[in-house]
Amino acid sequence: MLTHDELAIVHLVLNTDCNAWDLAPTSASPGVCRFCYRERNRVKTDPDTVRRVIDQVRTESEAHRVVFTGGDPVMPYDNHLEVALRHAREAGFETNLHTNGLLLSDRYAGVRDHVTLYSLAIDGPEADSADWFRGQGYFERFRSNVEFLVADRRRLAFNTFTTAASVRELPRLAEFVTGIADRTEVEYWLISQYRPIGRASAGKAELYGFERDDFVRAVDGVRDAVAPVEIFAQPTRAPEDPYPFRVWVLADGTVTADLGSVAAPRNAVIGDLLADGFEPLVRRAFALREQPQLEGIA
Numbered sequence: 001m002l003t004h005d006e007l008a009i010v011h012l013v014l015n016t017d018c019n020a021w022d023l024a025p026t027s028a029s030p031g032v033c034r035f036c037y038r039e040r041n042r043v044k045t046d047p048d049t050v051r052r053v054i055d056q057v058r059t060e061s062e063a064h065r066v067v068f069t070g071g072d073p074v075m076p077y078d079n080h081l082e083v084a085l086r087h088a089r090e091a092g093f094e095t096n097l098h099t100n101g102l103l104l105s106d107r108y109a110g111v112r113d114h115v116t117l118y119s120l121a122i123d124g125p126e127a128d129s130a131d132w133f134r135g136q137g138y139f140e141r142f143r144s145n146v147e148f149l150v151a152d153r154r155r156l157a158f159n160t161f162t163t164a165a166s167v168r169e170l171p172r173l174a175e176f177v178t179g180i181a182d183r184t185e186v187e188y189w190l191i192s193q194y195r196p197i198g199r200a201s202a203g204k205a206e207l208y209g210f211e212r213d214d215f216v217r218a219v220d221g222v223r224d225a226v227a228p229v230e231i232f233a234q235p236t237r238a239p240e241d242p243y244p245f246r247v248w249v250l251a252d253g254t255v256t257a258d259l260g261s262v263a264a265p266r267n268a269v270i271g272d273l274l275a276d277g278f279e280p281l282v283r284r285a286f287a288l289r290e291q292p293q294l295e296g297i298a
């Protein structure tokens with residue numbers, strides 16, 4: 001059994017595609033979600049497999065929360081999201097629906113009763129800055145999602161990417177977050193610097209790769225403003241400063257893990273939990289992570 005201290009949160013991926021790129025970039029933007037390091041494959045699964053995958057994670061771990069992520073888990077087709085959310089809750093997990101929210105209102109009725117927490121992306125305090133990251137119309141959609149979720153007293157969290165320019169907007173974004181937290185519970189705010197993984201390039205490094213100290217100082221500067229909302233800061237890492245260990249379980253049973261290297265182009269595929277069990281695969285990932293990077297993993 002994996003203890004809660006060893007693994008508190010599991011990411012479940014029903015699909016890795018995303019509809020954010022349907023939005024048109026603003027004129028000054030380098031493109032929508034260009035920092036995104038999602039993979040392009042689509043998970044092939046069915047409701048029974050999704051339930052078995054969740055059951056296996058439940059049986060072999062004390063993890064308390066399943067984060068539904070992707071790509072975006074709220075897509076305009078049946079990716080078994082409602083089945084998976086319901087089953088995860090019935091199995092005793094908290095559920096975090098991590099979404100860009102573009103289609104949330106369409107599927108809200110089916111997911112509402114099975115979601116503990118909605119984590120929404122917001123990268124700037126008004127349309128100009130927020131849409132620069134995510135595309136035209138994103139900010140208005142975000143605002144309308146927040147309004148109906150607040151009116152329905154849902155629990156929220158926010159997720160923000162920063163550039164060298166937008167990090168200066170954090171105080172105004174903090175006011176925005178505080179205004180929402182006055183009206184409904186906001187569990188956390190995750191603020192990230194660009195992560196040079198997957199499709200890193202000199203252009204992206206110039207936009208997003210500002211000094212780590214500037215990022216940390218800017219984030220620390222808004223902590224008191226949003227308290228008691230907890231802020232998690234995710235600065236760009238150096239090779240010797242690995243990311244926290246995280247596990248993504250694809251809804252077909254494939255287990256992948258972030259082994260910490262900032263240079264790895266994608267998460268390492270560890271195995272199939274329906275064939276090998278969940279705990280042995282996670283323990284294998286722990287062992288791989290302990291190996292020197294040069295030994296690495298294929």
Ligand code: SF4
Nearest residue numbers: 018020033036071100
């Ligand atoms: S909304 Fe999220 S998953 Fe979709 S492209 Fe943007 S960062 Fe990637």
